[in-house]
Amino acid sequence: MKIGVPKEIKNNESRVGMTPAGVFELTKNNHIVFVQSTAGDGSGFFDEDYRNVGAIIVKSIEEVYSLSEMIIKVKEPITEEYPLIKPHHILFTYFHFASSEALTVAMLKSKAVCIAYETVEDTDGSLPLLTPMSEVAGRMAIQQGAKYLEKPIKGRGVLLGGVPGVPPGRVLVLGAGVVGVQAAKMAAGLGAHVTILDTNMKRLRYVNDVMPSHVVTEFSSEYNIRRHIKDHDLIIGGVLIKGSKAPKLITKEMLKEMRPGTVIVDVAVDQGGCFETTVPTTHENPTYIIDDVIHYCVANMPGAVPYTSTMALTNVTLPYVLSLANLGWEKACEKDVSLAKGLNIVNGKCVYKEIIDAFDWKENHFVSEPETV
Numbered sequence: 001m002k003i004g005v006p007k008e009i010k011n012n013e014s015r016v017g018m019t020p021a022g023v024f025e026l027t028k029n030n031h032i033v034f035v036q037s038t039a040g041d042g043s044g045f046f047d048e049d050y051r052n053v054g055a056i057i058v059k060s061i062e063e064v065y066s067l068s069e070m071i072i073k074v075k076e077p078i079t080e081e082y083p084l085i086k087p088h089h090i091l092f093t094y095f096h097f098a099s100s101e102a103l104t105v106a107m108l109k110s111k112a113v114c115i116a117y118e119t120v121e122d123t124d125g126s127l128p129l130l131t132p133m134s135e136v137a138g139r140m141a142i143q144q145g146a147k148y149l150e151k152p153i154k155g156r157g158v159l160l161g162g163v164p165g166v167p168p169g170r171v172l173v174l175g176a177g178v179v180g181v182q183a184a185k186m187a188a189g190l191g192a193h194v195t196i197l198d199t200n201m202k203r204l205r206y207v208n209d210v211m212p213s214h215v216v217t218e219f220s221s222e223y224n225i226r227r228h229i230k231d232h233d234l235i236i237g238g239v240l241i242k243g244s245k246a247p248k249l250i251t252k253e254m255l256k257e258m259r260p261g262t263v264i265v266d267v268a269v270d271q272g273g274c275f276e277t278t279v280p281t282t283h284e285n286p287t288y289i290i291d292d293v294i295h296y297c298v299a300n301m302p303g304a305v306p307y308t309s310t311m312a313l314t315n316v317t318l319p320y321v322l323s324l325a326n327l328g329w330e331k332a333c334e335k336d337v338s339l340a341k342g343l344n345i346v347n348g349k350c351v352y353k354e355i356i357d358a359f360d361w362k363e364n365h366f367v368s369e370p371e372t373v
Contacts, residue, residue, distance in 0.1 A: 001325040002032045004068030006061045007039035010075045012283035014042025014306035015313070017072035017093070020049040022314040022321070027054030031325045036064045043306040065089070072321060074313065075300060076103055087111035087347070090329050092321065094118055094133075096270040097344055098245050098358035104350070111348040113329050117317065119243045119352060120342035127242065128338070129320070131178050132312035134267075136302040138182025138238060141265040142171070144301075145234040146190065148263045148287060148294050155294060156261030158233045161191030168192045172232035174220065174249055174274060176203035179238030179267045181210075187234075188215050195228055225249060229258050237266040237274040243344075243354035245272040252276050252290070260292035269297045 003026060005017045016039050018026075023033050035055045037047055047057050058064055065071065065084035073093035077085060085091065089112040096118060097104045107114050117129035127134075142160075149169065151157035162168035171187040173180045176198035187194045188211060196211075197220035198204055204217040218224055229235060229250065235258075239246055246268035255277065268274045269281075277290050280299040287296050302309040320339055323332040333340040344352040350361065 001328075002034065002067060002069045003321075003325060004064040004071045005033065005035045005039055005055075006064040006071065006073060006081075007036040008074055008303075009061070009080065010078055010300060010303075013075055013300050013303045015074040015300075015303055015310045016040040016043050016045065016306075017074050017313075018318075018321070019043075019310055019314040020045055020053045020055075022318045023050055023055045024053035025318060025322060026325060029322065029326060032056065034058050034064050034067050036061055040310075043310040045310070070321075070324060072317070074303075074310075076100070077106075079106075082106045082110070085110040085112050089113070090115065090324060092117070092317070092324065092342075094130075094270070095344060097352070097355045098243060099270060099272040101359050104345070104355060104359070107345050108348055108350060112345070113343070113347065114345040115324075115329070115339070115342040116243075116344045116352075117342065119344060119354075120320065120338055121242065122338050129313075129316050129342075130240075132316055133302045133309065134178035134238075134240075135182050136305060136309050136312065137267045138179035138236075139186045140301050140304065141179070141183045141236045141238070141267050141296075142186035142190065142234075144286070144296055144298075145171075145236065145263050145265045148296055149233060149261070151261075153287075153294075154261060154289060155263055156233050156259065158261075160187065160234070169234060170195070170232040172228050172235045173197070173238060174225070174236065175238035175240070175268075176200065176207050176217070177238060177240060179240070180236070181207060183236045183238060183267075184211060184215050188212055192234075195232065197224060197228070220249075222249075226254060226257065229254060229262075231259075233259075233262060235262065235264040237264065237268050237278075239268055239274045240271060241354075243352055245358050246274040248274060248276045250275045250277075255291040255293045258291075258293050261294070262292075263294045263296065265296045267301065269299050273297060 070090040095116040149155035160169035173196040194215040
């Protein structure tokens with residue numbers, strides 16, 4: 001199969017879809033891999049590294065798309081890429097369709113096969129291709145939140161770990177999934193007092209068992225959220241509903257109950273965000289302030305640490321890429337139920353129920369229907 005790895009063109013996105021080690025496995029299996037020149041520079045992988053493992057380096061993104069049958073990316077295609085996507089393409093990347101109707105409609109119109117990393121699902125309900133980026137984002141949420149709590153950037157002026165004689169900062173984590181647990185681990189490591197909320201008692205029991213005693217678990221409810229936002233310095237939104245929009249757990253009106261300089265980090269921004277006031281931002285302009293509350297809502301947080309993120313991503317995507325390349329998408333999905341759950345759009349039809357529900361579409365939604373024209 002002919003496989004393309006284009007350079008990511010989203011704002012400040014330095015990750016790349018495949019490391020040289022991953023490309024080596026593909027070429028070893030007699031596949032042809034086209035890598036756009038400088039695609040891996042931001043992650044510390046250079047054209048020569050890809051050439052040495054058998055990749056063909058091409059100059060433009062247009063060449064990558066025109067020469068390839070399968071495209072391996074990190075982030076969803078942006079507007080400039082839409083015309084390059086054709087019916088013969090398999091696109092394997094993070095899509096987060098439920099947060100963008102425009103993207104969804106564009107991919108329906110392309111009639112390509114769109115397989116989303118974030119909805120590939122193991123038999124135990126875990127999301128193997130989302131997990132590593134959730135781990136990175138969860139840890140980064142504390143790193144960034146701690147920075148924006150500093151007074152020169154309008155934060156409360158709180159050191160999360162405190163010092164002898166001064167109590168530590170307080171961190172509220174919404175969601176005890178992968179993001180929440182990693183955020184809690186980082187915050188606890190800094191010495192902060194951590195409260196983690198979830199509606200899943202199994203997850204809360206797990207957190208209670210593995211975390212130190214200054215990480216406190218509590219059942220999530222609007223009452224408890226309202227109570228905690230009044231005295232916590234940093235709030236992390238890490239709630240995910242597979243393939244669907246994130247629930248709005250903090251409303252605009254609730255911001256008035258927070259202390260000035262409170263920082264909120266919405267890791268769920270890719271899925272629409274779990275704060276009502278969430279607006280996607282970039283690494284270039286990462287924050288904005290509403291009612292004296294600092295919002296950090298960068299949609300590609302792991303893109304700020306591209307070396308770590310690209311390595312972690314290729315570790316988990318490579319077996320699926322090899323399967324798709326060796327068998328073709330239909331046989332690969334027939335053989336692997338987990339991979340089949342990654343199918344979101346096939347030949348102009350949306351086949352993932354949560355996306356259909358997110359936009360109140362009909363089950364047989366095609367691009368020819370009036371509401372998508």
